[in-house]
Amino acid sequence: MIIAVSGTPGTGKTEVARLLAALLDYSYIDLNELCEHAGLISGVDRARDAKLVDTNKLKTLHVSDNAVVDGHLAHYLKADVYVILRANPDVVRQRMEQRGWNPKKVGENVEAELIGVCSVEARELWDNVMDVDTSTLMPQKAARMIYNWIMRKRFANDPIDWTLKGYEP
Ligand SMILES: Nc1ncnc2c1ncn2[C@@H]1O[C@H](COP(=O)(O)OP(=O)(O)OP(=O)(O)O)[C@@H](O)[C@H]1O
Numbered sequence: 001m002i003i004a005v006s007g008t009p010g011t012g013k014t015e016v017a018r019l020l021a022a023l024l025d026y027s028y029i030d031l032n033e034l035c036e037h038a039g040l041i042s043g044v045d046r047a048r049d050a051k052l053v054d055t056n057k058l059k060t061l062h063v064s065d066n067a068v069v070d071g072h073l074a075h076y077l078k079a080d081v082y083v084i085l086r087a088n089p090d091v092v093r094q095r096m097e098q099r100g101w102n103p104k105k106v107g108e109n110v111e112a113e114l115i116g117v118c119s120v121e122a123r124e125l126w127d128n129v130m131d132v133d134t135s136t137l138m139p140q141k142a143a144r145m146i147y148n149w150i151m152r153k154r155f156a157n158d159p160i161d162w163t164l165k166g167y168e169p
């Protein structure tokens with residue numbers, strides 16, 4: 001299987017994807033590196049300090065089997081399961097501020113998490129999408145929970161809506 005792990009920055013993709021790959025005995029793939037090797041980086045958005053990737057090309061990018069792919073665009077890849085890590089927008093804000101990101105970049109990503117951009121995009125494209133709330137889960141626990149769901153062939157759930165969980169922007 002190919003498992004795509006996507007989500008807003010600061011939701012814990014890298015840690016959870018590495019742990020999940022170890023549990024499954026799969027390889028861990030950093031989508032950024034894969035895009036660089038495949039020549040899919042078309043430039044840099046200087047204002048956002050972000051690499052530009054052609055998401056249409058991602059849909060046809062070949063990924064070797066038995067892999068967990070980590071990246072906030074991983075939900076564009078053709079995969080068997082899409083794990084979208086979510087975290088309360090306040091938690092996302094705190095984690096990004098800790099990284100010293102500028103307020104504009106933090107604000108844009110907090111908004112993206114509030115709307116659930118990665119989850120919405122993934123669900124528009126594919127089945128087998130699951131949202132996982134990592135706000136209060138340690139990465140080990142999150143990875144174990146996802147592993148158990150995959151073992152039980154539970155590949156989808158309802159999207160998380162922070163406003164229904166009491167979040168007030
Ligand atoms: N469940 C968690 N509980 C507490 N802290 C966490 C959790 N998950 C991640 N963190 C911390 O939050 C920060 C961001 O995590 P991480 O780098 O894994 O996120 P990411 O989703 O991979 O972000 P990016 O998209 O920028 O690569 C790290 O400092 C990490 O230690």
Ligand SMILES: [Mg+2]
Pocket residue numbers: 013014015
């Ligand atoms: Mg990461």
